[in-house]
Amino acid sequence: MQNKGLITVFAVLFGLVSIYQLSFTFVASKVESNAKDFARSKYSENEPHLREAAEARYLDSVGVDPVFLGIDYNTAKEKELNKGLDLKGGINVILEVSVKDILKGLANHTKDAAFNQALEQATELQKTSQDTYLESFFKAFEALPGENNLASPDIFFNKNLEDAINPTMTNAQVKPIIERKIDESITSAFEVLRKRIDKFGVTQPNIQRLGKSARILVELPGAKDVSRVRKLLQSTAQLEFWDVYKFDEMAGFLQAADSRAGEIETAKKDNVAVLDTVSTKADTTEVEEDDVSKLLGGQDVKDTIVEDNKANPILSRMVALGNQGGPVIATFRLKDTATINGYLRMPQIRSLLPTDMRYAKFVWGLPVAAPQLKGEETTGLYALKSNRDDVPPLGGSVVVDARQEYDQMSRVVVSMQMNGQGAKIWEQMTGDAYQNQSQIAIVLDDIVYSAPGVTSGPIAGGRSQISGDFTVNQGQDLANVLRAGKLPASAEIVQAEVVGPTLGHEAINSGMMSFGIALIVVLLWMIGYYGRAGVFADIALLVNLLFIFGILAGLGAVLTLPGIAGIVLTIGMSVDANVLIFERIKEELAKGKAQKDAIKDGFSNALSSILDANITTGLTGLILLVFGTGPIQGFATTLLIGIATALFTAIFVTRLFIEAYTHKGRPLACSTPITKNLFTNVNIEFLKKRKVAYILSSVLILISVISLFTKGLNQGVDFVGGRTYTVRFAKDVNSAKIQDELIATFGSAEAKTYGGDNQLKITTKYKVEETGTEVDEEIEHMLYNTLKTDLPADMTYEKFVGDEEGKSFGRMEYYKVSPTIADNIKRDSFWAVLGALLVMFLYILLRFRRWQFGLGAVVAIFHDVLIVLGVFSLTYSFMPFNMEIDQSFIAAILTVVGYSLNDTVIIFDRIREYFGEHPGWKLNRVIDVALNSTLGRTLNTSFTTLIVLLSMFLFGAESIRGLLFAIIVGIVVGTYSSLFIATPIMYDTVKRKRVEDLIDKKKEEEVVLEA
Incomplete structure (x- = not known):
């Protein structure tokens, strides 16, 4: 091998750089582990928020202290290997x-x-x-x-x-x-x-x-x-400052509006049209304090909750009236605000407003818990002095700075500083409010945060303050959005994924365990099959893994569960390259060549097949990277990096060890006594069995197509839209019973066991067209109330949806996709699969210069994809794991496409090679011998890859089990199709062409050799 010294230096330097990049991850993990131990020593498991705060304090205190080679925690945290949401928990929208x-x-x-x-x-x-x-x-x-x-x-x-x-x-x-x-x-x-x-x-x-x-x-x-x-x-951060009507000015309207709403409800009941002239307008004069109580028949309204009734649909929902001279008109339950809004928007009711108040704009204040309602949230109704254009006297664009502070009572407030123009208007507004003894409402996104009065004259300088019973986080967030500025338009969440930290830790544990098992099995298998050569392959494989993780850390790429699956798949590919090399070395040794020449020719002859196989898989990875999103891009990233590092380690690192070992003439058999003659005398007549294979495949495809048209596929929310929740219970539950209860609540829903019998994956399309925080929270409340009887007795709604670390039960994961996004995902997935097939066909056509080769490969790919789809269609209703058709499934299909083509290309390479080496052979003999000669490699690679995937499938995370199952089925079917579909199709199309064009048998053979 030329440039051996240069390659050795490069490999060593690359390894050291990879170790250095990964050292940041080890430093960050060590410090965070120390922080957790410190928090555990201070607080019990029942104090998760205090533990979290203690961890944060610890990390802040040691952030700049050197830990290893001068690396401190803050630096390490910035450069550590990024973990995706499925491994760390978090939010993706x-x-x-x-x-x-x-x-x-x-x-x-x-x-x-x-x-x-x-x-x-x-x-x-x-x-x-x-x-x-x-x-x-x-x-x-x-x-x-x-x-x-x-x-x-x-x-x-x-x-x-x-x-x-x-x-x-x-x-x-x-x-x-x-x-x-x-x-x-x-x-x-x-x-x-x-x-x-x-x-x-x-x-x-x-x-x-x-x-x-x-x-x-x-x-x-x-x-x-x-x-x-x-x-x-x-939050659009639409900050506005409005003059506000007092309770005294609006009390008469409220009473009249209630009466008119009662007439409307009565008319609805009696199916009578309601005219705007039914009632006279409200008396617009201010009411006295004694008259206020008469609004509810003289009762003490401030502590009274009157049941809903049709005669007084507004007042019957009221919790309390506002105070004389105050800005709050009345207080209502939060859940009733939509109903009250509906009444206040009615033209028949707005017509009751006096002429000078006809542009009044009704808004709500911040929700607060009401003790008399057992903590149920209530909110106050305000009336802003709006105008025809609904433009406030002062807008939030004048705010140049905002920060969270504390007032004299140690309450959290947000202080704002306005520019010169804003300061001038603010001084005028506060002056008018002081003179009229009125209030100014500070409104953010149509919610009144506070409506203070002005007690000491006009406020100069443009400085103001927002108060509203905030927590520190709320104050910081409010200051943050005001300082960052408002959004130019509303922004709706059309796709969301929430993964609790508990699921993230479980995913890491299961992923690492399955990864470790797979790695150990492959390492032992290579030694058991190839002896000392297998040891060298194992070293190259470990170096490959070091390079992959080092590159991921250096690039700042995100490691996800599908990404781990991609790394595991590269293990199989790395093994495949070494298997090809060792099998070729064994063939050269069998021809009687000297060991040095056999090693040289083995590497040389295997190179073409290795490159073809990895290029086809790499093209698949590129398509996934372009069309995929989130975790699928993580899968594609690790796959592409793995392909590059696997090529380098298999071709160069393995050879460095082999040549160093054989330098002084030591023998290297590339086998063990048990495997020495395995597959050497195999002589299967594959082409004679092609008709049986055609019949078998036709039956399988027919069954698949019938099932796809009749039963269909279990399309996930990625493709149809909806919301999916992973919910864990304290005990095993009956999924069918819970599904019936959910259907009663949502109209349509599905509940399937997900992992253990105490965990369900719940999917609903209820209000799938609607977006917004309110809708999400409404559905989560409905879900909680439906599942409440099966949850632990002490689990409140807040605990159910909370995502604190170490959480054992409740909503563990949440995923939402709007129909628009779902259509886009479906479209992109279709083009990804179609693009992959087209790219593969063109590559085969360019590589082998005969359309028959491309046709055979593409027919085999269609065959594999249809059968995998058929298996999913036939079995999704009873399989004990998730078999939804989603983005991960598309990644699996494209992986199957790449793997199947990988197999086929290696066989085609050998057929092309034998065309040149044996010009006197018939076409069928060339193909059968080529198939037999690659059988050892085909079965060996398929077996090792399946072992790796089965380990991930059995011991890995539940969320990627469907993806792995699809790849496992695809590898089995793809190995079969490479032997019995792709090559026979190529043979039959070549044969028919030659028989039609040629009469002389000898001429036919000569033309075949030109292929």
Whole structure:
């Protein structure tokens, strides 16, 4: 081997760099382990929050202390090997910025009928279209009757866009300008979110815009407070300062509104139309304190809860009235706010407002727990002094700084500093409020955080304060979003994944155990089969693993469970390369060559097959990397890195050890006494058995197709949308019984045993079209209430959805996909599989220069994919593990495609080689001998790979069991198809062509040799 010294130096340096990169992970793990021990010594298991705080204090105190080779914890934490959510726990969401909101803003919230009709039609089109929202809007706008112009003064020719758009422009000229403005707005949203995330306090956060779409991926490994993250990400931070009506000014309206609502409900019951003129308008004069109590018939309303009734639908829901002179009109249960909003939006009820109050805007305050309602949350109703355009006197854009502080009573507050313009308006507003003895409501995203009065005259300097009974975290988050700025449009969570830290630790433990078992089995197998040569292969394999983990750490890549599966698969590939080399060395030795020449020729002859096999698998990995997301990209990343390092270690590192060992003439048999003559005298006539194989495969494919058309596949939420929850119980539960209860609650739901009998995977499509924090929390409450009887007696809702470390029961994992995202995932998956097949065919065509080879390979791939799909279709209803068709399954299918092609290419390589070596042989003999000569390698590689995968399947994490099962089935079927489908198909198409074109047998053989 030339340049042996250079390769040795490179391998050693690469190994040292890998060890150095991994040292950061070891340092971080050691310090964190010490922190956990410290926290355990201070607090018991029943004090998880105190333990967490103690850990944080410990890590802060030792953050800059050198631990190993001058590396401190803070540095190590930044450079450690990143673990994905499935290994560490945390939150992963995809947010979609509302292009609809941005378009409304660009059009200055126009009332133009054509514009707003196009928006609504675009929203409908998005339910079935793969276009972007903007493309749907343009299509809907152009489809409207008449000549509608985007550049009209009523739409985009306004003060926002007058520098870019003029009224003489055509729609075609306006479109690219709007596209650019939309892109700028989404980029702005990305920057706002990035600033918020940077201050959130988790290590190694990841935020990235997905291509040029309106979607933004946010990954927060280790984050536990789901509600806090949702609010942080979805809050538009629309800060507004409003003058507010007092209770005295609104009490009369409240009473009149209740009466009118009662009339409406009675009319509904009697099926009578309600006219706006049924009641007179409310008396607009201020009410005296004694009159306030009369609103509920003289009862003490402040501690009274009146049952809901049709005659008084508003007041019967009220918990308490507001105070004389205060800004709160009344207090209601949080769960009743949607109902009250419905009444207050009715034209019949809004018509009761006096003329000078007709633009009043009703909003709610922060929820608080009510002791008289056993802790149930209540909230206050406010009325803002709005106007025709709903524009506040002062907006949040004037805020230049915000920070969490403490007031004189040691309560958490948020202090704000305004710019010069804001300070001037604020001084005017506070002066008016002081003079009128009124309040100013500080409103964030239509929630009143506080409505203080002004007691000491106008406030100069632009400094103000928000109070609202905040926790420290709430105060920090509020200051964070105000400082980062507001989102240019609302952002909805369209895909979300929440993994509790307990599941993450369990995944690490099971993943490492299965990985260790697989590795030990493979190492022992190689020694048992190839003797001392197997030892050298094992050393190369361990070096390969060191390189893989070192590169992952150095690149800052994220290690996930599918990523571990990808590494395990590279073990099989690394073994495959060494198997090819050792089998070729054995063949050269059998020909009587000297050992040195046999080793040289063995490596040389195996190189072509090794490269072909790894290139095909690498192409599969590239397709996965391009089309996949999240964990699938992790799988593809480790697969691609593994291919590169496996090639280097198998071709160069193994050879360094072999040549060093045989340098002084020591023999190396590449076998043991038991395996020496294994597969050497095999003479199976494969082509004669092809008709039986065709019949068997046809039957299997027919059964698969029938099952796919009749029973179908168990499509996961990735492809159809919905919400999935992993729930763990304290005892074994009956999944069928719980499923019936869930169906009664949600209308449609599925509950399947997931792992042990005390753990279920629950899927529902209830309100799948709706997004938002409120909907998510509503469904989680419904889920908790349905499962409550099977959960531990002391498990509250907060404990059920909480994600503290060491949690034993409750909701352990959560996954949501909106239908729009599901359609995109399905589309990308289709193109990924189709693209893989096309790329493989083209590679085979270019590599072997005959379409018959490509046809045989592609037919075999279709055969393997159909049978794997058929197995999943036939068995998903009774298999004891998850067999949903999701992104992981697509990764498995493409892995099967790569593996099957890997096998086929090695056989085709040997056939091509024998064409040149034996020009006098018939075509069928060439093929049968080639198949027999590669049989040892085919079975050996399949066996070792299956051992590795079976270990992961039996002992690994539940979440990737379906992926592994698909690959296991695919490898078995792929090994069979390489021998009995791909090669026979190639033979039959070549044979028919030659028989048609040639009469002379000798000529036929000569033409075949040209292949």
